[in-house]
Amino acid sequence: MGSLFFFIFLTVVFFLALGGIIINTILMIVAKLTIFKVFLIINVIVVLLPIAYILFLSIANRKNVFSAIISYALNSIVPNEVLIEGVPYRNGFYGDLWPVNIIYTGESYKIGKNEFYRVKGEQFDLVHSNIGSSAGILFCKKEQWENARTYYANSENFLYYCLVGNKHNYNNYVVTTLTDIDPSKFDDLLTFANKNYYNPFSSNKGIKTRRLPIPDRNVSKELTFYKESRDGIFQSDRSHIFLIVDGKLLLVFQYDYGHGKYKELVAVDVPDELGQYFIEIINKIL
Secondary structure (H helix, E strand, O other): OOHHHHHHHHHHHHHHHHHHHHHHHHHHHHHOOOHHHHHHHHHHHHHHHHHHHHHHHHHHOOOOHHHHHHHHHHHHOOOOEEEEOOEEEEOOOOOOOEEOOOOEEEEEEEEOOEEEEEEOOOOOOEEEEOOOOOOOEEEEEHHHHHHHHHHHHOHHHEEEEEEEEOOOOOOOEEEEEOOOOOHHHHHHHHHHHHHHOOOOOOOOOOOOOEEEEOOOOOOOOOEEEEEEEOOOOEEOOOOOOEEEEOOEEEEEEEEEOHHHOOOEEEEEEOOHHHHHHHHHHHHHHO
16 A cells, blocks of 8 residues: 555554543443453554554664654655756656566665655656655656656557466466457456455445355466556556456455355456456467
8 A cells, every 4th residue: 555545544543542542441430341441452552553663663764753753754745746956857657557677777866855766768767766655656757748648558568468377476377478469458457457356445335246166276277467568667556366267257356264164255257248358368378
């Protein structure tokens, strides 16, 4: 998740738990019910978690606690535009793509609390900073910004892939280039996945799922579809997993192991026409 969201989340959790401590303490005094001791202990533990995290940041970055909080909060704020040696650079030109394979030139610039690094690239003048998200943010020279946005929105400037197998096991997957692919259908599949994936920080209302036994991984191999810009700097989200089960393409919503009592796949059906298109593609490469 983005660092700003995480910072806000920690702050909300801290104050909710702090309120819980106050309420439980009052109830213990007024109602004299020992059961509230349990809730009190839980709330104390929850309050200590953000404090422990801030202490960790303080020790790891060799700063006092106050400086660690300010530094983390400032690092969570992503400017739309920065000025580097008098030249404006702007972010927001690559949509929902993720920066990958970034190679620095060795030049860096300190702006406020943040460090910006010049990126090696033949297409555009880019700088990168480790702010805003786990992958950081890329900024493009403002006079090139429109061209960069057009370039990364053009499907012809991407290569398309399918990772077959468990992507977390380097010895158990194969990456295949999809040469004969309709880019619009590929984007439709990624859009569908982005709208129907399991989000632990959301109610996930409106997502229609179904349960079925977890299939044999040797028969129904996990499929991860993604695209990468031809310059190698950006990729689409690689977190979504698909399976082909009984002739249907399914988006894995989650694996439910039922605390050891059962094992089930919770999945979302990909629309038939779109699903059948990708099943035909996969059948050609498997």
